[in-house]
Amino acid sequence: MTSVTVTPPRSEPSAFRAVLPQLVPFLCVFAVAMILPFVSNDYWALIGTRAAIYWVLVSGLNLVVGFAGHLAIGYVALLTLGAYTTSVLVAGNVMPAVPVFAALPIAAVVGAVFGVVVGLPALRLRTFYFAMSTLGFATIVTQIALAWQSVTGGGIGIAGPEFPAPFNTAWGYYYLCIGLAAVSTWISANIAHSRFGRALVALRDAEVAAEATGISKPRMLIAIFLLAGALAAIAGGLFASLQTYITPDAFTFDLSVLFFIAILIGGRGSILGPLLGTIILTILPELAAPLAAWSTFLYAVLLLVIVLVIPGGIAALLDFRNRRPLPSNRAILPRPAALGDIVRKRAGGKTLSLRGIALSFGNVRAIDGLDLDVAPGRIHGLIGPNGSGKTTTLNVISGYYAAKGGTMTLGDDALPPGMPALRAARGIARTFQTPRVIGEASVLQNVMIGGTIEGEASFVEALLSLPRHHRDERMLAAKARGLLGVVGLETLADVRADRLQHSELRFIEIARALMLDPDFLLLDEPAAGLSADEIDRLAALIKAICARGTGVLLVEHHADLIFAICDQITVLNLGRILAAGTAAEIRSHKEVVSAYLGA
Amino acid sequence: MLGSILASGLAAGAIYALVGVTYNTMFSTSRVMSFTSGQLAMLGGVFGSMFMLKLGLPVIAGFVLTLVGCAIIGIITEFVAVRPVLKNLDQHLYVLSTLALALMIQQVAAIKWGTEPQPFPKLIGWGSGVWDEKFWLPVVACAATVIGLEYLYRRTLVGRAFLAIAEDNFAARALGLPERNLRIASYALAGVIGGIAGFSGGELLLAFFANGALLNFYGFVPVAIGGLGNNRGAIIGGIALGLFQQAANFLVGGIFSSVAVFTLFIVVLLAAPRGLFGSATARRV
Numbered sequence: 001m002t003s004v005t006v007t008p009p010r011s012e013p014s015a016f017r018a019v020l021p022q023l024v025p026f027l028c029v030f031a032v033a034m035i036l037p038f039v040s041n042d043y044w045a046l047i048g049t050r051a052a053i054y055w056v057l058v059s060g061l062n063l064v065v066g067f068a069g070h071l072a073i074g075y076v077a078l079l080t081l082g083a084y085t086t087s088v089l090v091a092g093n094v095m096p097a098v099p100v101f102a103a104l105p106i107a108a109v110v111g112a113v114f115g116v117v118v119g120l121p122a123l124r125l126r127t128f129y130f131a132m133s134t135l136g137f138a139t140i141v142t143q144i145a146l147a148w149q150s151v152t153g154g155g156i157g158i159a160g161p162e163f164p165a166p167f168n169t170a171w172g173y174y175y176l177c178i179g180l181a182a183v184s185t186w187i188s189a190n191i192a193h194s195r196f197g198r199a200l201v202a203l204r205d206a207e208v209a210a211e212a213t214g215i216s217k218p219r220m221l222i223a224i225f226l227l228a229g230a231l232a233a234i235a236g237g238l239f240a241s242l243q244t245y246i247t248p249d250a251f252t253f254d255l256s257v258l259f260f261i262a263i264l265i266g267g268r269g270s271i272l273g274p275l276l277g278t279i280i281l282t283i284l285p286e287l288a289a290p291l292a293a294w295s296t297f298l299y300a301v302l303l304l305v306i307v308l309v310i311p312g313g314i315a316a317l318l319d320f321r322n323r324r325p326l327p328s329n330r331a332i333l334p335r336p337a338a339l340g341d342i343v344r345k346r347a348g349g350k351t352l353s354l355r356g357i358a359l360s361f362g363n364v365r366a367i368d369g370l371d372l373d374v375a376p377g378r379i380h381g382l383i384g385p386n387g388s389g390k391t392t393t394l395n396v397i398s399g400y401y402a403a404k405g406g407t408m409t410l411g412d413d414a415l416p417p418g419m420p421a422l423r424a425a426r427g428i429a430r431t432f433q434t435p436r437v438i439g440e441a442s443v444l445q446n447v448m449i450g451g452t453i454e455g456e457a458s459f460v461e462a463l464l465s466l467p468r469h470h471r472d473e474r475m476l477a478a479k480a481r482g483l484l485g486v487v488g489l490e491t492l493a494d495v496r497a498d499r500l501q502h503s504e505l506r507f508i509e510i511a512r513a514l515m516l517d518p519d520f521l522l523l524d525e526p527a528a529g530l531s532a533d534e535i536d537r538l539a540a541l542i543k544a545i546c547a548r549g550t551g552v553l554l555v556e557h558h559a560d561l562i563f564a565i566c567d568q569i570t571v572l573n574l575g576r577i578l579a580a581g582t583a584a585e586i587r588s589h590k591e592v593v594s595a596y597l598g599a
Numbered sequence: 600m601l602g603s604i605l606a607s608g609l610a611a612g613a614i615y616a617l618v619g620v621t622y623n624t625m626f627s628t629s630r631v632m633s634f635t636s637g638q639l640a641m642l643g644g645v646f647g648s649m650f651m652l653k654l655g656l657p658v659i660a661g662f663v664l665t666l667v668g669c670a671i672i673g674i675i676t677e678f679v680a681v682r683p684v685l686k687n688l689d690q691h692l693y694v695l696s697t698l699a700l701a702l703m704i705q706q707v708a709a710i711k712w713g714t715e716p717q718p719f720p721k722l723i724g725w726g727s728g729v730w731d732e733k734f735w736l737p738v739v740a741c742a743a744t745v746i747g748l749e750y751l752y753r754r755t756l757v758g759r760a761f762l763a764i765a766e767d768n769f770a771a772r773a774l775g776l777p778e779r780n781l782r783i784a785s786y787a788l789a790g791v792i793g794g795i796a797g798f799s800g801g802e803l804l805l806a807f808f809a810n811g812a813l814l815n816f817y818g819f820v821p822v823a824i825g826g827l828g829n830n831r832g833a834i835i836g837g838i839a840l841g842l843f844q845q846a847a848n849f850l851v852g853g854i855f856s857s858v859a860v861f862t863l864f865i866v867v868l869l870a871a872p873r874g875l876f877g878s879a880t881a882r883r884v
Contacts, residue, residue, distance in 0.1 A: 071691075071694055071695075073698065120865075120869075121865055121868060121869060124868070124869055124872050125868055125869075125872060126691075127691040127694050128632040128691070128693075128694050129823065129868060129872070131694055131698070132815075132816060132819050132823075132864075133864065133865060133868070135812070135815070135816055136816045136860075136861045136864060137861065139812070139813065139816060139857065139861075140854070140857045140858055140861050143854050143857050144854050144858070146854075147852075147854040148854070253812060257702060264695060293710060294706065294710070296702055296705075296706045297702070297703055297706040297707065297710075299702070300698075300699040300700070300702035300703045300706065301699070301703065303695060303696075303698070303699040303702075304679070304680070304696055304699035304700065304703075307684065307692050307695045307696045307699065308683050308684070308696065311690075311692065
């Protein structure tokens with residue numbers, strides 16, 4: 001259950017069977033929650049309700065922390081905000097009183113807005129800086145609640161909202177909160193198992209590759225911050241009602257710690273893990289009185305142990321599937337012939353042209369007046385000694401660097417410099433010198449990420465698991481499986497990518513790039529680290545891709561591979577073109593032979 | 600009022616600056632930002648009050664023992680929360696491990712010391728009004744620390760070794776510098792600086808467990824403004840933050856000053872993620 005998605009279905013009955021083992025633990029937790037009223041007393045109703053409310057918040061926060069990898073440690077701020085918004089609206093001390101079931105959605109909207117405000121720094125800041133900004137927000141929300149007496153009652157506080165019958169008894173309210181917790185689980189699971197969930201993990205573990213597949217970081221993050229903020233504020237409203245009376249003291253930083261640590265103990269990229277983590281952390285202090293006083297200390301110790309001993313959390317402990325050994329003598333056997341069934345044939349026509357591209361790093365001229373044409377359906381080799389500007393050229397084309405001079409055109413349209421996330425939509429896909437795959441996701445999910453922008457369902461459709469979302473998932477999974485067959489890795493589809501060999505990662509990257517049906521494919525040293533046999537198979541694969549109408553730009557050091565498959569070759573040296581021409585011309589070019597190929 | 604703003608602003612600013620320097624001292628040898636920085640300053644106040652008021656020790660003995668206590672906490676930070684996660688620094692596990700340790704320190708302080716702010720004794724007794732020692736002590740402590748650090752870094756072998764490690768860890772190790780011991784030493788030094796911040800600011804902030812989280816944030820703002828690892832930036836940023844915060848405090852009132860500081864923090868970070876005195880961004884692809 002560390003994996004990001006359940007394996008999407010090819011046909012409905014088998015889909016159910018595939019999902020069932022992953023659903024069972026959730027159904028067990030739900031069954032226990034349903035039975036609880038019949039086997040215990042009101043004291044446990046309180047604890048159960050509290051756990052359910054915490055989970056409403058944590059299920060959203062889990063997408064931020066566990067999936068997107070942003071260390072939001074101050075989420076108690078949004079709980080506070082939701083609690084006060086609901087209480088103030090219901091109490092009617094600022095404007096006419098609102099019924100509680102209308103106040104909750106309003107609080108959710110307010111929470112969503114502030115969720116984005118708190119989250120916005122994450123677009124530029126990572127890790128410690130972002131953690132600090134959420135911590136700072138948590139501090140000021142409490143101070144405002146204390147000081148804004150006319151609205152919040154200051155230190156004296158304000159009465160929490162009361163729910164109408166049948167939710168005004170301990171167990172009635174318990175069932176309401178369990179119901180909302182179940183809905184939150186469903187919503188967050190839908191997102192986690194959609195292309196949005198995969199994109200979040202991609203941004204976390206392979207941001208550069210995610211951009212190359214066209215994933216827009218701001219849009220993704222804003223969407224989940226909206227959702228997480230709304231869920232946190234709803235949890236706040238429920239919390240206020242459970243407390244019956246709220247003061248700023250009720251929202252200690254310890255709560256933030258509980259939410260945050262529940263996710264890390266559960267394991268990132270999992271939903272079941274944080275759910276169990278939330279339940280455990282809520283119950284733990286109730287087991288013994290000393291535990292209650294020392295609860296934060298206990299949480300902190302747990303956090304330290306988790307970080308130092310089992311970074312994967314509960315989810316990694318429960319992940320039995322990925323402990324089975326893989327066959328050691330496996331070979332990559334691509335089947336390029338199958339390509340025709342999967343990748344759209346390109347009409348061709350557009351040429352990718354670079355004219356006079358120049359780029360310097362400080363005083364080093366990395367590229368100096370480069371002209372290059374990649375024609376559709378042709379393989380263009382880019383070779384040269386180390387530091388001659390080959391990868392830099394790829395980075396300029398894919399937008400990671402903005403050239404200081406020169407123009408890039410795709411057919412008749414100019415290709416704007418910079419903006420890597422817009423390249424995928426223009427039909428340009430690429431691989432990387434060091435494979436950038438998501439180690440914690442399965443091979444299939446890694447490939448599916450390549451097709452993120454092909455999906456049609458919106459975030460809300462995915463959230464509610466509407467038909468268009470299912471169609472997307474089926475399409476992406478089928479295509480990804482097909483492409484894994486093309487590159488010869490279909491038997492490894494469900495394996496975690498970090499268990500694979502280097503050469504297999506190279507082929508995953510190619511499959512991921514092909515998900516776009518690219519007009520142009522930029523390959524950065526795809527043969528590095530491959531065996532001689534694998535290089536031959538790679539050559540056949542590249543030729544087959546090219547035969548479908550895709551233009552290939554190949555950066556490589558293996559001269560044999562270059563001369564065997566390239567139609568055109570450009571030789572770079574110190575950022576300048578040393579020679580350009582057909583394979584035969586380059587092979588006999590005197591300067592190239594002396595500078596690079598050797599006699 | 601200008602006098603009050605200047606006095607309290609410079610005092611608070613000096614404390615923030617010292618906490619910022621604590622962050623930087625830990626960062627320089629380990630590339631780790633630690634949530635224990637603010638806690639060390641909190642402990643400076645709590646230890647000082649404990650040694651002098653509870654145990655009745657003289658000021659000098661209380662000061663020395665406080666610094667020793669903070670240095671030990673600094674070393675514990677290195678052993679427990681930093682060293683185990685240095686192997687894969689790129690995973691940023693230190694954010695979590697140092698947070699865990701900081702929470703433990705805070706919780707122990709809350710339970711063993713109490714959750715109410717407790718008084719901190721008068722140390723010297725010179726001055727009154729805006730010249731009260733609670734205002735000028737942190738400033739003097741900050742100046743003395745800066746001078747001491749300058750001397751350490753420029754004139755002593757150990758200090759130069761710190762600089763070498765901060766500049767290029769691999770090269771320094773290749774030269775045979777005892778990187779691990781120097782790192783422990785720098786964490787002890789960070790503990791001492793944090794202790795000085797808390798001790799000198801004790802009369803202003805009192806001995807209060809919740810100061811840790813507060814100083815964690817207010818001490819990090821100067822680091823963010825000044826650029827990570829840049830002590831000069833942290834001092835300027837700290838003083839500026841203190842003045843800004845106290846000006847806002849006197850002019851528009853308490854809550855708005857914290858909102859203003861938070862806004863300043865976010866705006867600076869979004870406009871210049873590497874800080875105003877920081878270096879250029881690293882290469883991504």
